[in-house]
Amino acid sequence: xxxxxxxxxxxxxxxxxxxxxxxxxxGAVKHNVPGIDADCGGACACATCHVYVDEAWREKTxxxxxxxxxxxxxxxxxxxxxxxxxxxxxxxxxxxxVIRMPENQH
Amino acid sequence: xxxxxAHVVIVGAGxxxxxxAALLRQYGHEGAITxxxxxxxxxxxxxxxxxxxLKGEADADSLALxxxxxxxxxxxxxxxxxxxxxxxxxxxxxxLSDGSSIGYDVLTIATGARPIVLPIPGVDLDGVLYxxxxxxxxxxxxxxxxxxxxxxxxxGYIGLEAAASARALGAEAVVIEREPRLLARVACEQxxxxxxxxxxxxxxRFVLGASVTTINxxxxxxxxxxxxxxxxxxxxxxxxxxxxxPNDELAVDAGLETARGVVVDLEARTSDPSIFAxxxxxxxxxxIYERMFRLESVPNALEQAKQVACAITGRPAPAGExxxxxxxxxxxxxxxxxxxxxxDQILVRxxxxxxxxxxxxxxxxxxxxxxxxxxxxxxxxxxxxxLNRRPVSIAKLADSTVSMKEVAA
Numbered sequence: 165x166x167x168x169x170x171x172x173x174x175x176x177x178x179x180x181x182x183x184x185x186x187x188x189x190x191g192a193v194k195h196n197v198p199g200i201d202a203d204c205g206g207a208c209a210c211a212t213c214h215v216y217v218d219e220a221w222r223e224k225t226x227x228x229x230x231x232x233x234x235x236x237x238x239x240x241x242x243x244x245x246x247x248x249x250x251x252x253x254x255x256x257x258x259x260x261x262v263i264r265m266p267e268n269q270h
Numbered sequence: 271x272x273x274x275x276a277h278v279v280i281v282g283a284g285x286x287x288x289x290x291a292a293l294l295r296q297y298g299h300e301g302a303i304t305x306x307x308x309x310x311x312x313x314x315x316x317x318x319x320x321x322x323x324l325k326g327e328a329d330a331d332s333l334a335l336x337x338x339x340x341x342x343x344x345x346x347x348x349x350x351x352x353x354x355x356x357x358x359x360x361x362x363x364x365x366l367s368d369g370s371s372i373g374y375d376v377l378t379i380a381t382g383a384r385p386i387v388l389p390i391p392g393v394d395l396d397g398v399l400y401x402x403x404x405x406x407x408x409x410x411x412x413x414x415x416x417x418x419x420x421x422x423x424x425x426g427y428i429g430l431e432a433a434a435s436a437r438a439l440g441a442e443a444v445v446i447e448r449e450p451r452l453l454a455r456v457a458c459e460q461x462x463x464x465x466x467x468x469x470x471x472x473x474x475r476f477v478l479g480a481s482v483t484t485i486n487x488x489x490x491x492x493x494x495x496x497x498x499x500x501x502x503x504x505x506x507x508x509x510x511x512x513x514x515x516p517n518d519e520l521a522v523d524a525g526l527e528t529a530r531g532v533v534v535d536l537e538a539r540t541s542d543p544s545i546f547a548x549x550x551x552x553x554x555x556x557x558i559y560e561r562m563f564r565l566e567s568v569p570n571a572l573e574q575a576k577q578v579a580c581a582i583t584g585r586p587a588p589a590g591e592x593x594x595x596x597x598x599x600x601x602x603x604x605x606x607x608x609x610x611x612x613x614d615q616i617l618v619r620x621x622x623x624x625x626x627x628x629x630x631x632x633x634x635x636x637x638x639x640x641x642x643x644x645x646x647x648x649x650x651x652x653x654x655x656x657l658n659r660r661p662v663s664i665a666k667l668a669d670s671t672v673s674m675k676e677v678a679a
Contacts, residue, residue: 186332194336196344198296203569205315209596209605210569211650231603231646237675238650 189249199265206250272584282380286549286571288313293579319407320431383514383550392485397492413507416440421505425452428511434599548574607653608639
């Protein structure tokens with residue numbers, strides 16, 4: 165199971181083993197990592213699982229779909245590294261992935 | 271009023287109750303937490319039951335809000351297959367269906383709602399289905415497949431999502447709706463006719479303005495339905511999706527204030543300061559619309575779980591949210607923000623013929639609600655406009671060449 169490091173806005177780190185096939189969002193929610201709300205449970209309908217993907221991981225995590233991009237367009241504190249974590253599937257390739265969380269999800 | 275050592279008893283282990291238990295630990299609550307659920311399984315997401323899960327695109331594990339071990343690991347006493355049968359508010363105890371009782375310092379009623387059962391002959395036949403719980407969904411899944419015929423009573427979101435999933439699995443679907451149009455209770459006419467046409471193109475049949483008078487059976491099993499127009503479509507199963515009623519009996523019996531659900535304040539507190547109520551069962555204030563309302567939605571359950579977790583752990587109350595809803599049918603993503611209370615104008619942005627449009631409900635120059643089909647910018651910007659109560663330029667809003675960023679600026 166790939167290890168993913170989730171870093172809260174205040175710097176608190178959570179290192180979690182996430183089953184492949186789950187999304188990066190599910191990895192956080194199922195382990196009660198704070199900072200990712202995921203109101204819609206992964207339907208790409210709410211933008212409350214907004215995260216920042218470290219530069220080094222951008223390629224491996226792929227690029228956002230048009231739907232995801234237009235949701236992100238209206239999220240707060242969006243940066244070039246912004247993604248919706250429900251749209252990133254965990255694969256063995258993502259061993260060591262580092263994800264940072266914004267201050268809030270609304 | 272916060273007490274870090276309080277024993278919190280949560281009645282109901284649905285999306286609201288399960289989320290509250292997890293949030294309390296996330297926010298550092300030190301006291302005991304007991305989570306009591308009627309169903310045999312740990313809290314799970316209900317929305318996929320009519321969508322991805324029904325179509326076989328999601329498994330039981332992915333439905334679970336958190337893995338079962340999570341509760342023990344976080345010192346949450348999760349007690350499945352158990353019901354709270356009564357409250358003694360003076361003694362602060364709850365009576366349980368196994369004959370025992372449990373004391374509490376703070377109690378939260380998160381008992382949800384249940385499908386309305388039609389008072390017609392035949393509802394106890396084998397093959398009469400509902401869609402609320404995972405067990406309900408299992409039965410529905412077993413009933414739909416290539417060549418099977420499903421009658422769906424009720425043209426609301428449950429009915430339409432089930433129809434879409436039934437078609438995806440090769441089953442026939444006929445939807446019977448009492449009102450002259452679909453989604454009559456929850457959406458505008460433009461949206462109703464759009465969804466009807468879209469479903470018809472996918473092979474769903476509709477009978478509108480008709481009610482089911484009898485569910486017919488052969489040998490104890492559903493064989494068809496008799497409608498008020500005299501027709502008798504045959505079917506192998508009948509799904510009843512005609513709305514839900516709040517499970518507020520516990521609150522009524524305990525003498526708490528109830529209306530259409532348990533009356534709560536902005537902290538989700540009931541008329542008893544030691545008792546909260548959250549999720550589908552709560553009749554809650556909606557400051558944006560200056561009224562009380564009962565909402566059946568996951569975002570509402572989560573918002574209220576957050577309110578209670580903050581109140582119990584002494585955190586500042588979370589910012590108010592705009593109610594919102596979503597529905598997936600075929601390749602359509604419907605996102606709704608707000609409730610169209612008091613709207614005096616309806617504005618369609620985009621072209622329904624392209625399956626990419628949004629319907630704005632306006633009160634003067636304020637957005638009250640937006641229904642967005644495959645249009646995330648309209649949904650996201652609309653939600654912001656509803657929250658901020660800012661006036662909007664109707665001309666810009668109506669012109670889909672003006673970006674929603676500019677409309678909302």
